[in-house]
Amino acid sequence: MKFLTITLKGVRNFEEKTIEFQDGLNIVCGPNESGKTTILDSLLFCITGDPRELNSLIQWKTEHSSINVQYETETTQVYTLTRTLYPEQKAKLENSVIMEDTDAISTVLQEHFGSTNKMILENSSVVKHNEMEVLRKMDSKEIVKEQMQVALSGSVERSTEDVIRVLERSIADLDLSLREVEYKREDLERRLNPYAGIDEEYSNLTNKIKVYQNDLKDYQEKYEAYTSRILYGDLTRDIKETCKRLEHIEDIESYSAAIPFGEVAEIETLQMELKRKEEGIESLISLIKEREKELGKAREGGFFTWVKSLFGKDVHAEKRISTQEDLLKSYKEDQYKLEREAEKIRARIKELNNQTSSYKGMRPEELNHIKERNQRKVEELLQGLTKEELVNSIYKKKDDADKLRSAIFRKHPELLEKEDQLIHHEKGNLEGKIGILEKEIEDAQLMLEDVTKRKQEKDRIQEELNRINAQKEELDTKKAVDQLVLDTIRSVYTDLKDLFIPQLEEKTGQILQKITRGKYNKISIRREDLAVFVEVPDRMLNVALLSQGTKDQLYFSLRIALSELLSGGRNLPLLFDESFYTSDEKRLRETIAVLQEIAQTTQVILFTHNEDFLEYGTPIILTPEREFHQLY
Amino acid sequence: MEPSEGIKTVTEAFKEKMTEQIENEPDEKRREILVKALNRGIELLEGEVI
Numbered sequence: 221m222k223f224l225t226i227t228l229k230g231v232r233n234f235e236e237k238t239i240e241f242q243d244g245l246n247i248v249c250g251p252n253e254s255g256k257t258t259i260l261d262s263l264l265f266c267i268t269g270d271p272r273e274l275n276s277l278i279q280w281k282t283e284h285s286s287i288n289v290q291y292e293t294e295t296t297q298v299y300t301l302t303r304t305l306y307p308e309q310k311a312k313l314e315n316s317v318i319m320e321d322t323d324a325i326s327t328v329l330q331e332h333f334g335s336t337n338k339m340i341l342e343n344s345s346v347v348k349h350n351e352m353e354v355l356r357k358m359d360s361k362e363i364v365k366e367q368m369q370v371a372l373s374g375s376v377e378r379s380t381e382d383v384i385r386v387l388e389r390s391i392a393d394l395d396l397s398l399r400e401v402e403y404k405r406e407d408l409e410r411r412l413n414p415y416a417g418i419d420e421e422y423s424n425l426t427n428k429i430k431v432y433q434n435d436l437k438d439y440q441e442k443y444e445a446y447t448s449r450i451l452y453g454d455l456t457r458d459i460k461e462t463c464k465r466l467e468h469i470e471d472i473e474s475y476s477a478a479i480p481f482g483e484v485a486e487i488e489t490l491q492m493e494l495k496r497k498e499e500g501i502e503s504l505i506s507l508i509k510e511r512e513k514e515l516g517k518a519r520e521g522g523f524f525t526w527v528k529s530l531f532g533k534d535v536h537a538e539k540r541i542s543t544q545e546d547l548l549k550s551y552k553e554d555q556y557k558l559e560r561e562a563e564k565i566r567a568r569i570k571e572l573n574n575q576t577s578s579y580k581g582m583r584p585e586e587l588n589h590i591k592e593r594n595q596r597k598v599e600e601l602l603q604g605l606t607k608e609e610l611v612n613s614i615y616k617k618k619d620d621a622d623k624l625r626s627a628i629f630r631k632h633p634e635l636l637e638k639e640d641q642l643i644h645h646e647k648g649n650l651e652g653k654i655g656i657l658e659k660e661i662e663d664a665q666l667m668l669e670d671v672t673k674r675k676q677e678k679d680r681i682q683e684e685l686n687r688i689n690a691q692k693e694e695l696d697t698k699k700a701v702d703q704l705v706l707d708t709i710r711s712v713y714t715d716l717k718d719l720f721i722p723q724l725e726e727k728t729g730q731i732l733q734k735i736t737r738g739k740y741n742k743i744s745i746r747r748e749d750l751a752v753f754v755e756v757p758d759r760m761l762n763v764a765l766l767s768q769g770t771k772d773q774l775y776f777s778l779r780i781a782l783s784e785l786l787s788g789g790r791n792l793p794l795l796f797d798e799s800f801y802t803s804d805e806k807r808l809r810e811t812i813a814v815l816q817e818i819a820q821t822t823q824v825i826l827f828t829h830n831e832d833f834l835e836y837g838t839p840i841i842l843t844p845e846r847e848f849h850q851l852y
Numbered sequence: 853m854e855p856s857e858g859i860k861t862v863t864e865a866f867k868e869k870m871t872e873q874i875e876n877e878p879d880e881k882r883r884e885i886l887v888k889a890l891n892r893g894i895e896l897l898e899g900e901v902i
Contacts, residue, residue: 383896704889712865
């Protein structure tokens with residue numbers, strides 16, 4: 221893998237510039253602020269496309285800003301990657317085909333460079349400012365450890381060891397919290413002991429009250445039925461009595477209506493007439509007697525007259541007697557007539573008397589008196605009502621009674637068959653039972669009040685216990701999760717180390733062999749403390765005992781091996797950004813020698829302000845005006 | 853140098869191992885814990901939480 225060219229348009233202080241990179245060692249040289257870091261940043265931006273870098277790269281007030289990088293893969297395929305930064309952001313990757321889809325481009329770049337993650341790229345391909353000097357002062361095992369951390373954790377800020385420590389601390393904290401929670405839980409369970417069975421007690425009591433209340437309701441309902449039955453009986457009797465009253469009234473009214481005022485008046489009239497007739501008869505009898513006496517006298521005086529008449533007629537005497545006889549006859553005829561009439565009157569009176577035998581001898585005034593008395597009696601029986609109202613009241617009572625009867629019949633038909641006395645007796649029993657039940661309910665409710673208070677206290681403690689249990693469960697889960705994470709991370713970390721270290725040993729050994737021209741060809745990393753040893757004939761030599769030059773060679777070997785491992789063997793170009801800023805001349809010469817060795821197989825681009833490097837590779841000179849002078 | 857397979861990061865290996873366990877876990881409750889563990893581990897490894 222190597223970079224061929226980079227073209228910057230409207231990027232930071234570059235208007236439009238192209239530089240070409242060669243195989244081997246490229247020396248990009250220029251003073252401070254000449255644009256070295258811009259080129260490095262632009263190379264990395266082109267691969268990552270990280271939008272966070274965008275604003276820092278676009279030139280102030282430019283009309284167009286883009287970066288174009290041409291690179292060649294290990295399989296000698298040449299790709300041209302263009303990223304337009306402004307006025308719009310887009311990417312284009314050209315090979316035999318042109319790709320403009322950013323996701324597809326990213327996938328291809330990931331395949332070519334091993335990663336498009338800036339941090340991974342920096343750690344695999346870039347040796348930062350003064351990094352060599354810093355690393356020289358470090359122990360080799362620290363170098364290996366740090367690089368391993370980057371390689372395996374994918375981060376320099378958060379190493380796997382840090383994560384393991386965080387998890388261990390978290391689990392210890394969770395254990396502490398769990399112990400506290402367990403104490404609280406035990407305390408709450410102790411406080412719950414006195415309330416054992418309170419729920420059952422509460423339940424039994426509430427059920428008991430419910431049963432009592434149901435029984436009471438039944439009794440009260442039955443009691444009401446008995447009351448209705450009694451009311452029904454009373455109403456029935458009342459109706460009967462009222463009907464009797466009505467009958468009585470009607471009897472009285474009939475009786476009053478039957479009082480024979482006319483007959484009695486007729487009798488009185490007839491009696492007066494009879495009396496007159498009888499008096500007439502008496503008078504006639506007297507007259508008849510008188511006439512008969514006179515006739516007798518006449519006849520006595522007449523005897524002589526009669527005798528004389530036998531011998532001669534006495535006309536005056538005979539006339540007198542005849543008159544007397546005619547008169548008597550007339551009297552007798554009158555008497556007979558009167559007697560006949562009297563007889564008829566008597567017969568009528570008798571007939572009338574027979575018709576009004578109950579009122580015999582009564583006078584009309586007395587009859588009126590009877591009528592008035594009956595009227596008073598009727599009023600008394602009506603009790604302030606009219607007869608119509610009394611009749612209506614009977615209808616209403618009958619209607620009420622029917623309703624009552626229906627209601628009783630629906631639920632308690634047996635009550636209709638029972639005697640009133642028995643009903644009263646049983647109602648009394650019900651009253652007794654209701655009283656007892658009401659007392660039982662009252663007592664049970666008092667007990668329930670006490671039990672409820674205790675239950676509430678128990679519920680409060682239980683609620684607290686539930687909360688604590690939930691807290692415990694949450695902590696248990698957190699601990700289980702953290703333990704699982706810890707175990708898994710430890711496991712994969714160990715596995716990766718076991719995989720990584722042998723590969724690192726092998727690759728570092730291969731590179732070291734090349735750059736030391738076979739002097740050293742094998743290294744060993746101790747698993748326990750990651751100390752690095754170099755094989756010399758018959759033994760393994762601790763790297764601390766090596767010369768500084770050999771240490772540098774070893775470091776470069778490690779760095780390149782790590783780059784290989786991180787990039788998946790892609791042999792990425794190595795970019796050195798003022799990496800040897802503080803090195804003295806001797807160190808620089810040693811370093812350059814190593815770089816030249818590395819550059820045999822890997823493209824190296826060294827960004828430096830030091831013109832002394834120019835002679836060791838392909839120079840690319842940057843002036844403060846951003847002019848490039850490439851010398852071949 | 854011969855090309856070699858790239859070394860996985862701990863995060864990648866952790867994700868793979870946890871995902872495999874989650875996929876093969878028949879117990880739902882245990883699976884929930886595994887999912888929580890996966891998220892927790894990623895958060896820690898990627899530096900999102902301390």
